[in-house]
Amino acid sequence: MTHSTRQTELNQPSTRRRTRAGILGLLVLIALGLLLMRDRLPGGGDTTGPLYTVREGPLTISVVTAGTVQSRRTATVRSQAEGRNTVIWIIDEGRTVTNGQLLVELDSSALADRKTDQQILVGNAESALTAATEKLAIARIERESSVSAAELKLQLARLEQEKYQKGEYPQKLQEAESKIALAREEVERAAESLGWTRRLAEEGYLTRSELQADEMAVKQKQINLEAAVTSMNVLTNYSSRQQEATLASNLSQAEMELERVQRQTRANVVQAESDLKARELEAERQRAKLANLEQQIANCRIVAPTNGVVIYHSTMQASRRRWGGEPLQAGSTVVERQELLHIPIDGDMIVELSVPESSLTKLELGQAARVKVDALPGAEFTGRLSKIGILPDGRNAWLNPDLQLYNCEIELDQTGDLRSGMNCETDMMIEHHERAFYVPIQCVIRVAGRPVVYVVENGKPAKRAVKLGLDNNRVVHVLAGLAEGDRVLLNPPLEAGTVHSVNGFAPASPEADTGVPPPGSAAAKANAPAEPAAEAPASKAGGERPARQPRQQRAPRGPAAPSAPEGAGGA
Numbered sequence: 071m072t073h074s075t076r077q078t079e080l081n082q083p084s085t086r087r088r089t090r091a092g093i094l095g096l097l098v099l100i101a102l103g104l105l106l107m108r109d110r111l112p113g114g115g116d117t118t119g120p121l122y123t124v125r126e127g128p129l130t131i132s133v134v135t136a137g138t139v140q141s142r143r144t145a146t147v148r149s150q151a152e153g154r155n156t157v158i159w160i161i162d163e164g165r166t167v168t169n170g171q172l173l174v175e176l177d178s179s180a181l182a183d184r185k186t187d188q189q190i191l192v193g194n195a196e197s198a199l200t201a202a203t204e205k206l207a208i209a210r211i212e213r214e215s216s217v218s219a220a221e222l223k224l225q226l227a228r229l230e231q232e233k234y235q236k237g238e239y240p241q242k243l244q245e246a247e248s249k250i251a252l253a254r255e256e257v258e259r260a261a262e263s264l265g266w267t268r269r270l271a272e273e274g275y276l277t278r279s280e281l282q283a284d285e286m287a288v289k290q291k292q293i294n295l296e297a298a299v300t301s302m303n304v305l306t307n308y309s310s311r312q313q314e315a316t317l318a319s320n321l322s323q324a325e326m327e328l329e330r331v332q333r334q335t336r337a338n339v340v341q342a343e344s345d346l347k348a349r350e351l352e353a354e355r356q357r358a359k360l361a362n363l364e365q366q367i368a369n370c371r372i373v374a375p376t377n378g379v380v381i382y383h384s385t386m387q388a389s390r391r392r393w394g395g396e397p398l399q400a401g402s403t404v405v406e407r408q409e410l411l412h413i414p415i416d417g418d419m420i421v422e423l424s425v426p427e428s429s430l431t432k433l434e435l436g437q438a439a440r441v442k443v444d445a446l447p448g449a450e451f452t453g454r455l456s457k458i459g460i461l462p463d464g465r466n467a468w469l470n471p472d473l474q475l476y477n478c479e480i481e482l483d484q485t486g487d488l489r490s491g492m493n494c495e496t497d498m499m500i501e502h503h504e505r506a507f508y509v510p511i512q513c514v515i516r517v518a519g520r521p522v523v524y525v526v527e528n529g530k531p532a533k534r535a536v537k538l539g540l541d542n543n544r545v546v547h548v549l550a551g552l553a554e555g556d557r558v559l560l561n562p563p564l565e566a567g568t569v570h571s572v573n574g575f576a577p578a579s580p581e582a583d584t585g586v587p588p589p590g591s592a593a594a595k596a597n598a599p600a601e602p603a604a605e606a607p608a609s610k611a612g613g614e615r616p617a618r619q620p621r622q623q624r625a626p627r628g629p630a631a632p633s634a635p636e637g638a639g640g641a
Contacts, residue, residue, distance in 0.1 A: 121526065122510055124556040129506040129547060131540045132499045133432055137423030137480070139443065139492040141414030145376045149404045150369040151176055157402045163382045167374040173411055176370035176404070185363045192360050195353040202349040206342035213335030220331040224324035231317040239310050246302035253295035260288040378413035379489070386412050414490035419482050421453065423496050424463060424475040432500045432540065433458055439480045439498045446487060455498060456481040501540060507548040511541055513558045523552070524559040531559055 149155065155176040167173065267284040270276040374380075384397045396402075398410060421441055425433065433455060441451040459476035480496060482488070513523050514536070521538050524531040536551030552558070 120560045121557045122513060122560050124507055124509060124548075124552050124554055124558060126505050126507055126554050129501075129503045129508050129545070130499060131432070131501040131542045131547065132497055133425065133429045133542075134495065134497045135423050135425055135429075137421040137441070137494050137496045139441075139488050139490060139494055140420055140422050141490045142418040142420050143415040144490070145374075145378065145413040145415060146409055147173060147372060147375065147411040147413065149174075149176070149372070149406055149408045149410055151178075151181075151366050151404075152406050154403050154405050155370065157398055157400055157404060159400060160398050161380055163380055163385065163397070165380050166378070167380055167413070168377050169374055171374045172371060173374055173380065174372040174398075176372070178367045178370040181363055181367045181370065185360065185367065188356065188360045188363055192353070192356045195349070195356040199346070199349040199353045202342070202346040206339070206346050209335070209338045209342040213339055216331045216335050217328070220324070220328035224321070224328050227317070227321040227324040231314075231321055234313055234317055239313070242305055242309075243302070246298065246305050249298040250295065250302055253291065253298045257288065257291040257295050260284070260291040264288050372410070374413060376413055376415060378415060381412045381414065381490070383409045383412060385491075419485045419488050419490070420456070421480040421482065421494060421496055423478050423480065425459075425478050427462065427474040427476065428543070430458070430476050433478070433498065437498050437500075439496050441480065441482065441494050441496050443488065443492050443494045445489075445492050449486065451482055451484060451486065451488070453480040453482040455479075500542075501547075503547070507552050507554070508545040509548055509552070509558050510560060511544065511546050513560055513562060514538065514546060515562050515564070522562075524562040525552070526557040526559070531563070 155178075157174060158177050159175040161167065161173050264281075264284040264287070267276055267281050271278060271281045382397045398404070404410065421439075435455055435458060437455040439453050439455060441453060443449060443451070455478060457477075457479035459478055461476075462474040463477050480498075509523060514521050516522070517533070520535055522533050522535050525534045526532070534551055537549040539547030539549050541547065
């Protein structure tokens with residue numbers, strides 16, 4: 071067999087497949103043509119487009135959107151080392167770790183050098199503290215000694231003053247008075263003796279020399295008396311006052327010396343105490359710096375705060391549609407408080423999802439939800455809506471300013487084998503009707519604010535007002551206005567004053583005369599009936615949705631009922 075023959079045989083299956091595909095495509099075109107022919111009205115009247123035949127059947131209104139499984143609680147691992155540090159080792163992402171296991175090691179060589187220098191500073195500070203302690207002790211001892219000496223001196227001065235006032239001076243005064251009294255008696259005796267001597271000398275019994283001797287004796291006694299009186303005067307008027315002044319001065323000097331010593335020694339003690347306090351603070355500051363350096367060195371070894379699976383921060387950011395940057399690796403530089411890793415805490419999982427604005431009004435807290443995880447085929451989890459975003463997520467504004475997404479959360483009833491970061495699909499049932507009429511949302515337009523559809527009547531499209539319920543972004547629940555078997559235009563004609571309930575645009579010019587005045591005109595304001603309060607606005611994804619209907623036929627909360635072949639589906 072030649073090479074060309076083998077090549078021809080190899081190409082035969084491919085040729086047969088292309089032939090089958092061509093035949094299948096031709097059959098599809100024929101079927102579409104037959105469908106279009108079937109939808110043409112008898113008598114040659116054209117419906118201007120394909121038709122939808124109204125049927126009554128089950129209808130489920132639900133919100134279906136994609137989400138991500140996340141742990142409700144996640145331990146965030148940050149760098150606690152000061153400044154900028156280099157990663158020298160990091161654990162592989164996805165590793166299962168236990169509490170206390172090493173995750174990241176940073177370069178601590180520079181911190182070790184700073185620690186050595188700081189240890190020297192701590193030693194100097196502690197030496198200065200010891201010296202200040204001894205200085206304070208000496209100052210206190212000197213204070214006690216100096217104050218005691220000054221108090222003793224003051225006491226002695228008081229005693230000297232008291233001794234003179236109560237002892238020496240009275241004694242001296244008494245002695246002076248005694249001398250005066252004795253001298254006065256001696257004078258009297260000498261005078262009496264002189265009188266006898268004079269009589270005897272007159273009678274010739276004594277000589278004149280004897281008389282003169284007695285006279286001299288009297289004069290001498292008088293001189294002694296005067297001397298005693300003078301001595302007393304000196305004592306009372308001069309000596310005592312001088313001594314009193316001297317003793318008072320000594321007492322005052324002792325008192326002032328005591329006060330000076332007390333103040334001086336008190337100041338010395340206060341100064342020593344202040345210096346000791348400063349040395350204590352300095353030593354404490356230096357010890358704190360040393361302890362901080364030791365802690366920084368310890369912080370260079372980052373360990374797991376809990377059990378779990380390691381996720382890099384860049385990966386977590388990327389999963390949240392944020393720019394995560396380059397993942398950490400050996401040689402990367404990190405700064406203080408920088409998020410490095412995340413360890414989701416298993417056992418408490420939630421689903422994070424973004425709901426478009428069009429479906430937001432359908433949601434209520436506590437609504438039942440079903441969750442299907444891509445990584446666990448066949449598994450289904452249940453939960454309830456636990457959070458509805460208040461404001462739209464601004465992270466999507468730069469991608470699509472017209473699309474407003476709100477962050478919501480579903481609290482799961484069970485976790486099973488779920489892991490943080492798994493992609494999933496959420497289904498929250500809003501309403502379920504076993505028997506309901508519904509049409510595709512593109513069938514509905516608004517005329518003067520009222521929802522209408524075009525129904526084929528007698529071979530012609532006719533406008534008909536309808537009363538609508540909720541939609542699921544594919545079909546809308548028709549509460550009134552249509553019956554089973556009605557044929558509705560999928561592409562209704564546009565006219566002036568009409569708005570697609572789906573996409574919200576208005577035509578440039580009228581296409582047909584429907585007899586409905588354009589909105590804003592006097593006739594429209596006079597003739598247009600009030601819009602039913604039960605109508606729900608169309609979803610934004612499909613345009614303007616009617617006002618929300620009361621959920622009269624709402625199914626019990628729980629896993630959503632199976633969807634109908636037509637009309638079932640999510641927003």
